[in-house]
Amino acid sequence: MKNLLSLLMATSLLVACGQGGDDSAATAPQEPMLKGRMAIDEASYEGHLRTLSSDEFEGRGPASAGEEKTIQYLVEQYKAIGLKPGNGDSYVQDVPVVEITADPSTSATIKGSGDDLTLTYGEDYVSWTTRVQEEVNVTESELVFVGYGINAPEVGWNDYDGIDVTGKTVIVLVNDPGFATQDDAVFGGNAMTYYGRYTYKYEEANRQGAAATIIVHKTEDAAYPWSVVESSWIGGKFSLQTENDNADKLAIEAWIQEEDARTLFDRAGLSFDDMKAAAAKPGFKAVSLNQTFTSTIKNSFKKLVSRNVVGVLPGAKKPDEYFLYMAHWDHFGVGAPINGDNIYNGALDNATGTAGLLELAEGFATGKPLERSMVFLAVAAEEQGLLGSKHFAENPTVPLNKVVAGLNMDGLNYYGATKDLEVVGFGFSELDSYLERAASNEGRYLVPDQNPEKGYYFRSDHFELAKFGVPMIYPGAGIDHLTLGKEYGQKKADDYVKNDYHQPSDEVKDDWVFDGAISDLRLFYDVGLMIANSGDWPNWVEGNHFRKIRDQSMQ
């Protein structure tokens, strides 16, 4: 039902676009614009994909020998395609990162309301700091429960209203009140919003002046089990290097298991369930747990440089306006062996997207000149927390308010052409209508995210540009296989998640076929083509969090 509603909304959006002014894409002649378009070369796509995901490229880990090979390959291809350097006279943008490894022998002590309570690292909680310091301390910092930790002025919701958390340790729930209530009128209902992501919780708590932030983990709310938190938080983690070594960031970022959080509430004489329910309602007030948090993190760190690769195809009429295609080139590199294989090839994730990026660049470079310019951005260190795209967004090589819109590719179809195409974050921006048009020209149809509660829109690189207001569309793959149907496509998609996602077995398999990726790339191409040859400035839809940011950036 929800899907049907979203589709209806998209249809009315198309109609709305058609009523726009002279610049509206919908009023422009459609057919001629798409005539003579590229035939994306399947053999060439497959060649890039096989090369990038070969063992020789060692899984493309950041700042590794595999990175060196990848960057060389991409720069060679950009040159051969005829792209201009996108960062001054270079195709490369340095991304300074730091790998921080916390000593796992750390612990945390809760004081007040009875005997001291010790939380065991890994078992009860995990913690980290982005501060590049050998030792980071938080000492007897008051624990405050701030509900979902959301400050959303556009909907008049502020969990920090009336409380000063400077120097305090905030305990915060993951996800958002919409998920808790399943009320579509509240924070998008079941679908996770930007405010539901853990990264937002830390960022907002830091803006509020907190010393430490502890997110309460619950599998359904987070969309992944504690084991994922454990495996991704224990051991080395990367952050961007900054001039002040992240001294202005939270001292401690942590997660706690829900049962341990319950203990803290019990000790304060509060019911966790009651407080959680209250946090999902408007007018929630933050409450002190009358206990303090004390912890020391001992770090070792390594400063490294990874690299984005950026090329530009200058437009003929409006060269200072851009459409941007992006894909992350990195994966996990060489790591712990599984079934005797220690190379995390990242064939689907994201040699497919990177190969697609090269094919799109080639297609545009060999096609008719465009009015606007095109940027082709292969970003680094996505798997380490979207770091390459974050660095690009903070240090853009072209002004972000001149980037009309963009499209991100992270994992393309490997099981054959489909009638449908999933759009993650469907309904967020007016870009849907362009993709919708491209799809219907091919007799294909769009479907909204199949798992909006997982917040995938906020988990890949385009999100870092969206945070600065740039309208970004993030298509996934379809499942409605041309000849074998939806069940087949769904099974293939599920199989990948179950068996190969972030595993050394993410390799090009004998049964992989590429016509699906090629037909999807044609649609991605058409979206860029329509926008590059128009005067359109598609925006976020009314009420979307990023719209105000965009509007302000355009002034």
Ligand SMILES: [Zn+2]
């Ligand atoms: Zn990826």
